[in-house]
Amino acid sequence: MKLTDREENGVIILEPTGKIMGGPDASLLHDKLYEFIEQDKKKFVVDLSAVDWMNSTGLGILISGYTTLRNNNGQLKLANVTEKIKTLLVITKLDPVFESFDTIADAIQ
Amino acid sequence: MNYELILSILYFLAGGFLIFLAITIARDNINNRLNRTFGATLFFAGFGPLFMALGLIIDTSTLSVTNFDESVLYNLHYIWEFFFPLLLLFSWIFPEDRLRKFKYSRIRYLIFIPQLMHLVILIFAADFIDFLNSMQIGNNFEGFSSLILKPFSVLINLNSLFISFILTYHTIIFGMFNIFFAVATIYFLESGKKLITNPRILTQTKVINWAARISLGSYISAILGAALFPEIINDTLSSLMILVAIFSGTALLIYATLKYQFLDVRLAFRQSFVYSITSALFVGLYVVLVLQSKEFLVPIFGEQANIINYVIIGLLLLMFQPINNWIDEFTRSFFMHTQTDHRNVIERFSRQVISLFDPLKLRQIIEETLKTTLLVEHIYFVLFDDSLNEYVLYLDRDNSQKIALARDDILLRGINQLDTPTFFQSLGDYLKNSELATELESRDIKIILPMKDSEHLLGFLALTSKAAGYNYSAEDMNLLGVLSNQMVSALTNARLYVDSLERIRLQEEVSMAREIQLNLLPSSPPTHPCMEISAHSTPSRTIGGDFYDFVYKDKKKLGICIADASGKGMPAALMIAQTQAILKSEVNNGTPIDMMLKNMNKQLVESSSSEKYVTLFYGELDTENGYFHYSNAGHNYPLLVKANGDIELLKTGGPIIGALPDMSYQSETVRLQKDDTLFFFTDGLSEAMNEKEEEYTEERIHDFVIKHKLKEPSELINSILKDVRLHDTTYPPRDDTTIVSLKIRNGF
Numbered sequence: 001m002k003l004t005d006r007e008e009n010g011v012i013i014l015e016p017t018g019k020i021m022g023g024p025d026a027s028l029l030h031d032k033l034y035e036f037i038e039q040d041k042k043k044f045v046v047d048l049s050a051v052d053w054m055n056s057t058g059l060g061i062l063i064s065g066y067t068t069l070r071n072n073n074g075q076l077k078l079a080n081v082t083e084k085i086k087t088l089l090v091i092t093k094l095d096p097v098f099e100s101f102d103t104i105a106d107a108i109q
Numbered sequence: 110m111n112y113e114l115i116l117s118i119l120y121f122l123a124g125g126f127l128i129f130l131a132i133t134i135a136r137d138n139i140n141n142r143l144n145r146t147f148g149a150t151l152f153f154a155g156f157g158p159l160f161m162a163l164g165l166i167i168d169t170s171t172l173s174v175t176n177f178d179e180s181v182l183y184n185l186h187y188i189w190e191f192f193f194p195l196l197l198l199f200s201w202i203f204p205e206d207r208l209r210k211f212k213y214s215r216i217r218y219l220i221f222i223p224q225l226m227h228l229v230i231l232i233f234a235a236d237f238i239d240f241l242n243s244m245q246i247g248n249n250f251e252g253f254s255s256l257i258l259k260p261f262s263v264l265i266n267l268n269s270l271f272i273s274f275i276l277t278y279h280t281i282i283f284g285m286f287n288i289f290f291a292v293a294t295i296y297f298l299e300s301g302k303k304l305i306t307n308p309r310i311l312t313q314t315k316v317i318n319w320a321a322r323i324s325l326g327s328y329i330s331a332i333l334g335a336a337l338f339p340e341i342i343n344d345t346l347s348s349l350m351i352l353v354a355i356f357s358g359t360a361l362l363i364y365a366t367l368k369y370q371f372l373d374v375r376l377a378f379r380q381s382f383v384y385s386i387t388s389a390l391f392v393g394l395y396v397v398l399v400l401q402s403k404e405f406l407v408p409i410f411g412e413q414a415n416i417i418n419y420v421i422i423g424l425l426l427l428m429f430q431p432i433n434n435w436i437d438e439f440t441r442s443f444f445m446h447t448q449t450d451h452r453n454v455i456e457r458f459s460r461q462v463i464s465l466f467d468p469l470k471l472r473q474i475i476e477e478t479l480k481t482t483l484l485v486e487h488i489y490f491v492l493f494d495d496s497l498n499e500y501v502l503y504l505d506r507d508n509s510q511k512i513a514l515a516r517d518d519i520l521l522r523g524i525n526q527l528d529t530p531t532f533f534q535s536l537g538d539y540l541k542n543s544e545l546a547t548e549l550e551s552r553d554i555k556i557i558l559p560m561k562d563s564e565h566l567l568g569f570l571a572l573t574s575k576a577a578g579y580n581y582s583a584e585d586m587n588l589l590g591v592l593s594n595q596m597v598s599a600l601t602n603a604r605l606y607v608d609s610l611e612r613i614r615l616q617e618e619v620s621m622a623r624e625i626q627l628n629l630l631p632s633s634p635p636t637h638p639c640m641e642i643s644a645h646s647t648p649s650r651t652i653g654g655d656f657y658d659f660v661y662k663d664k665k666k667l668g669i670c671i672a673d674a675s676g677k678g679m680p681a682a683l684m685i686a687q688t689q690a691i692l693k694s695e696v697n698n699g700t701p702i703d704m705m706l707k708n709m710n711k712q713l714v715e716s717s718s719s720e721k722y723v724t725l726f727y728g729e730l731d732t733e734n735g736y737f738h739y740s741n742a743g744h745n746y747p748l749l750v751k752a753n754g755d756i757e758l759l760k761t762g763g764p765i766i767g768a769l770p771d772m773s774y775q776s777e778t779v780r781l782q783k784d785d786t787l788f789f790f791t792d793g794l795s796e797a798m799n800e801k802e803e804e805y806t807e808e809r810i811h812d813f814v815i816k817h818k819l820k821e822p823s824e825l826i827n828s829i830l831k832d833v834r835l836h837d838t839t840y841p842p843r844d845d846t847t848i849v850s851l852k853i854r855n856g857f
Contacts, residue, residue, distance in 0.1 A: 017823075022676060030720075055844075056675035060720035063768045067719040092724060092743035093764040 001025035003032055011043040011108050012036050017050040020058030029058070034083045042074035045107040049080030054088060066098065075099075079107040113169045119352075120162035123359050126386065127155030130363065133382060137374045143203060143578055144372055150195040151362070153188065158355050160186030184231040187224075190283065194220040196321070200297035204305050204314065204577040207297075227279065234244055234272050235739040241269045280408060284332040286530045291325035307576040309369065309481045314552065316365040324358030327351070358456035373484060373579035383440045391436060451588045454482045458592060462599035466606035467594035468492075471599055473506065475570070478592070483585055484576045487739060489552065492568035492600075502548065509806075512548065520545045525566045527559040532590040533571070558589050560597045567600050619651045619679070626652050626682055629689055635659045635667060639732050639855045642669075643822035645830065646847040647793075653845035654681025655791045660696045665733050668696050671744065671849050672725035673791040680721065681845075688713065688723050688766070702727060702740045706763060706774040710742070713767030722768035726759070726789060730781070737787070740776040742766045745792055748811055750818045752784035756811060783856035786825070793846030794829075797837035805836050822850035 001018040016029055035092070046062065048054075056060075066076045078100040081089070089095040101107040114620060128151070135148025151453055164183065197220055201208050208214045208600045305311045330349035334342030342350075365371040367379050402421055407416040451830045458478050465471050472490055479485045494501045500521060504510040514521055523539030531541075540546040549571050558570040570593075575581065626648075634642035644657050654674035662668050672688055674681040695705040706727065713723065725778050726747055729738030741747075743765030746758035763774035781787070790810065797805040813829050820828065826848050834840070 056673070056722075056724075057720075057797075060675045060722060060768070063722065064718060064720040067769060069281075091745060093741075093762065094743070097764060097769060 001028065003028055003067060004020055005036075005074060008104075009108055011045055012041050013045045013047060013104060013108075015047045015050065019052050020054040020061070022055065022057035026057045026061055028063070031059045033061070034068075037065070037072070037074070042069065042072065044069065044074070044076045044105055045079050045101075046076065047079045047104055048082060048085055051082065051085060054085055059088065059092065059094075062098070063094070077107045079104045114164050116352075117165040117169075119356075121392075122164065124155045124157070124159030124162060124353050127151050127158070129385070130366065131155060133378060134366070134372055134374060136371070137378050138580060140580060141372075142206075143199075146195060146199045146202060147372060150192055150199055153190075153192040153195060153728055154355075154358070156186065156189035157192065160189065184228075187228050187231055187283075190224045190227060190287060191221065193287045193294070194224060194588040197290050197294045197297070200294045200301060203298075204301055204310055206578075209817055212456065220290070223283060227283040227286075230272070230275060231279065234276050238269055238272055238276075241265050242273075255828065261291055278561060279684070281336050284336070288329050288332060291321075291329055295321055295325060297568060305576070307480055307484055307486065310424065310576045313365055313369045313371045316361055316369060316419075317371065318701065320358050320361035320365065323361070324354040327354040327357070369478040373575065373577075375582060377584075380440060383419065384437065387436045387440060391432065395429070398425060421460040451482075451584065451591075454478065454588065455591055455595070459595050462595060463602075464598065464604045468600070468603045468607070471596075472503075473591075475596055476506075479570075479572065483571045483572075483581075483588065484579055486576045487552070487573040489549075489554070489700075490568065491571065492602070493566070495604075502545070514545055518545045520549075521541045524557055524559055524569050527557065527569075528561065530556055530558045530586050533557055549810055556586075556589070558593050560593050560600065562597050562601060567597060570596075596598055622679065622682060623652045624649075626656075626686070629686060630656060631659050634849075637659070637667070639735075639853060639857070640730075641822050641852045641854055642849070643826050644847075644849045645826050646845070647842055649793070649842050650678050650846050652678060652682040653847075654678070654685055655793065655845040655847035656685045657789070657847055657849050658689060658692065660693060662699065662729055666729045666731055668727065668729050669787075669789070669851070670725065670727045671747070671789040671791065671847060672723050673744065673793075673845065673847070674723045675721055677845065684713075684717060684721055684723060684767070687716065692725075692727070702729065702738060702776045703774045706740050706742050706766065707772065710763075710766045710772050710774075711770070714770045717767055719768050724765050724767045726762075728759070730851075733857070735781040735853065736778050737781050738776060738778045740774050742774060745790060745795060745807065747786040747790075748786075748814055749779060749781070750786040750788065750814050752782065752818075754815055754818065756815060781853045781857075784818075784854055785853045786814065786818050786822075787849075787851040788825070789849040790843060791847045792834060793842055793844035794848060796844060797833045797839075797842060797846070799836050806835055822852050825850050 001016055001020055003017070004015045006013050006015075014029070014032065018025075020026060033044070038103060044065065046065075062073050062076070062078075068074075069076045076098075080102065081100045086095070086100075089098060089100075099107075115782050131148045131151035131154075134151065135144050138144045160183075164186070186850075198217060201217065208217055212672070294492040295318075298314070302311070302314050302318065305314055327350045331342070331347045334350070335344075335347040350492070362371075366374055366384060370379070375710040399422055403414060403418050406417050407423075410417050430432065456476070461474050461478075462471060465474065475490075476488050479488055479661055488504045491500055491514065492503070493499070495515075499516065500514040502512045502514060504512065516812075520536065520539045520543035523536055533549065533556060536546075537556070540550070549677060553569070553573050554571040555574045556570075556572040558572060560569055562565045572589075630646065631644070634644050636642075642659070646653065646655055646657065654677055657671045657673065658668075660668040661669070674686065674688070676684075688709065691709050692705075695708055699710065706725070709725070723742075724744040725742045726739065726744040727739050727742075728747075730737045739759055739761070741759055741762030743762070746760050749759060751757070757779065759777070761777035764772050766772075771779060788810070795805055795807045795810055810829070814825065817825050817828060829848070830846075833846075837843070
């Protein structure tokens with residue numbers, strides 16, 4: 001997994017590429033997310049367009065980020081969720097929890 | 110040969126040994142005050158027997174006109190008495206200089222005054238008395254002159270008397286001084302012994318103290334005995350006791366030096382010392398044999414004696430080389446097994462550490478070896494501590510006192526570049542601005558011994574000076590270098606061993622956890638006339654994060670649960686154990702299914718981080734009417750395959766459990782009929798991947814179950830597992846894989 005990040009209108013946009021599985025890959029996303037949270041960033045969009053697959057650990061990281069931000073009046077939204085990950089969100093019934101948008105611009109809005 | 114000749118030869122040999130030993134000890138390390146003082150002590154001690162030998166020879170010689178004890182040479186022999194103050198001086202500075210802190214420590218040299226006086230009086234007194242006598246003008250003084258001269262005359266007379274008295278009793282008077290010095294020496298040697306911590310210095314000191322006790326003791330008895338009980342201790346007995354004093358002292362000194370490396374004399378020196386002495390004795394014996402042989406041969410062989418003598422001399426010469434070689438061999442073997450031969454030290458050290466895996470014990474052995482062989486006073490270890498990820502300076506043996514060192518300490522960086530043992534002070538610039546250097550300086554460190562494997566500095570040893578003020582020799586530095594290599598491999602071994610022990614311990618713990626986990630799973634699926642149930646679970650590691658369970662809520666309602674914790678291994682297993690416990694208590698409480706999942710979620714949210722969660726499906730089958738009431742908390746949809754081939758996915762429920770607070774769950778009821786199949790699984794099955802990274806997929810599971818819907822549950826599970834293995838050959842599976850299958854046998 002690779003990870004790029006940028007900021008747009010005060011919103012942190014994280015763009016992971018590849019698979020979000022356990023191990024060092026997952027901790028990269030986790031560490032980055034929490035690095036920004038510690039910098040008091042409140043708004044995040046995770047762009048999942050380039051994510052092929054995400055396992056339970058990867059999903060755990062998104063949930064954890066989501067919970068932490070929500071407890072601090074922040075937000076974590078998803079953009080460009082692929083079909084596969086959408087299925088995962090549906091099965092785990094997290095689709096009503098995570099707000100997901102078709103484009104990053106929509107998510108920022 | 111007569112008694113006097115043998116005695117004089119023995120005296121000569123003893124004196125010679127002492128002087129030879131004195132010179133070599135002083136020369137071995139002339140910079141060390143201990144060596145100089147002790148050398149001087151032995152040098153003067155050697156004069157005693159030498160003069161005695163000389164006296165015997167002169168007295169027995171027919172050529173000598175005067176008696177030896179009247180000659181100037183005889184009076185000079187008292188020079189040997191300087192032995193006593195020198196030995197006293199030595200007892201003050203060994204094992205450490207105890208007068209150093211005393212402000213006027215130079216006052217110690219006043220102890221030489223009695224012996225100096227003795228010598229001066231003996232050499233000049235006779236002349237001085239003659240001079241005084243010549244001043245006597247006569248006894249008949251008259252008038253005024255008598256008034257002035259008489260007191261002078263009395264004074265001169267008194268002086269003359271006093272000196273004559275001293276001359277008559279000088280042996281006893283100055284003998285008393287010597288005895289006093291000897292007693293003081295024994296006292297100081299004994300009290301000095303208490304200051305010794307090093308075991309080898311202690312052994313050396315014990316031998317030296319015995320030498321002092323025996324030789325000084327017999328000397329004192331000889332002098333005092335002769336003075337107090339002249340009838341019992343006659344001249345012969347007295348000189349015999351002095352003989353014992355000289356020889357026992359000399360022998361024990363040589364023993365301490367050769368065997369226990371007294372004064373840290375080098376091995377090479379000790380070997381050559383023994384070799385010189387044995388060769389000298391051997392050659393001396395040869396000379397005597399050659400010179401005297403004719404005398405023995407003449408009475409036996411008469412005229413033939415000359416020829417026989419030549420033959421014997423020839424034989425002796427032929428034998429010379431082999432015997433000399435044998436002496437050489439013997440000399441070497443004498444040192445072969447001593448602790449001070451460095452080859453032995455290395456051999457013994459490597460034998461000790463090769464099978465030693467306890468780092469603490471290893472350090473003790475290193476410490477003992479350096480203390481006994483090199484006489485190092487203190488050793489401090491700096492080792493890399495894996496748990497602290499830092500170099501640590503250990504201040505004592507049991508690790509209770511230690512200091513973590515800054516990684517960027519300049520001295521540490523300097524030591525990292527060393528390959529061989531190095532004098533601390535020669536590290537120059539590295540010692541400035543270094544906390545480590547300040548720490549080591551305060552502990553009087555002399556040598557840094559780095560321990561380096563091919564790339565890393567494992568640590569280093571900091572050695573203080575050697576005990577009793579001995580110095581580090583080039584020989585010592587070589588030994589340290591070799592020992593450090595041995596220590597590196599021993600430390601590496603010990604570390605690997607500890608690692609492997611830790612791994613074994615973890616493995617044992619994991620298999621114990623596996624045992625517990627297996628016991629938590631139902632030993633066999635429940636049996637009931639209306640249905641057939643089968644279950645299977647394979648963890649991807651020793652322990653897994655999946656579980657299934659069957660719980661009777663009451664006599665007719667059977668609870669069925671399948672769950673999958675996020676992640677793998679131990680954390681997932683712990684999560685599962687907790688989930689299972691909560692589930693059982695909720696079922697026992699008779700909580701409705703939707704509330705049950707809500708409660709479980711609440712409890713797990715409180716007890717775990719939101720990254721950890723469980724997907725869980727729970728349903729209750731009413732065995733009387735076939736109603737199956739369920740709720741699905743984010744788990745892969747179980748499949749209901751109807752007898753006619755229709756399928757239904759059991760989706761109703763709510764989100765995964767343990768991730769988000771305040772979640773609510775719905776429940777749903779389906780009715781099961783004869784030959785319906787319920788198929789539950791975890792994502793390990795649906796996500797099994799082939800080499801092209803294609804998943805087995807839920808659709809394929811659906812198709813497979815539909816196709817094999819007539820099979821008994823156990824058969825169905827086995828065949829789908831086989832099919833999945835064809836798709837994904839990895840075993841154990843990449844993810845925990847669990848399947849539960851249920852088939853309704855009778856209609857309701």
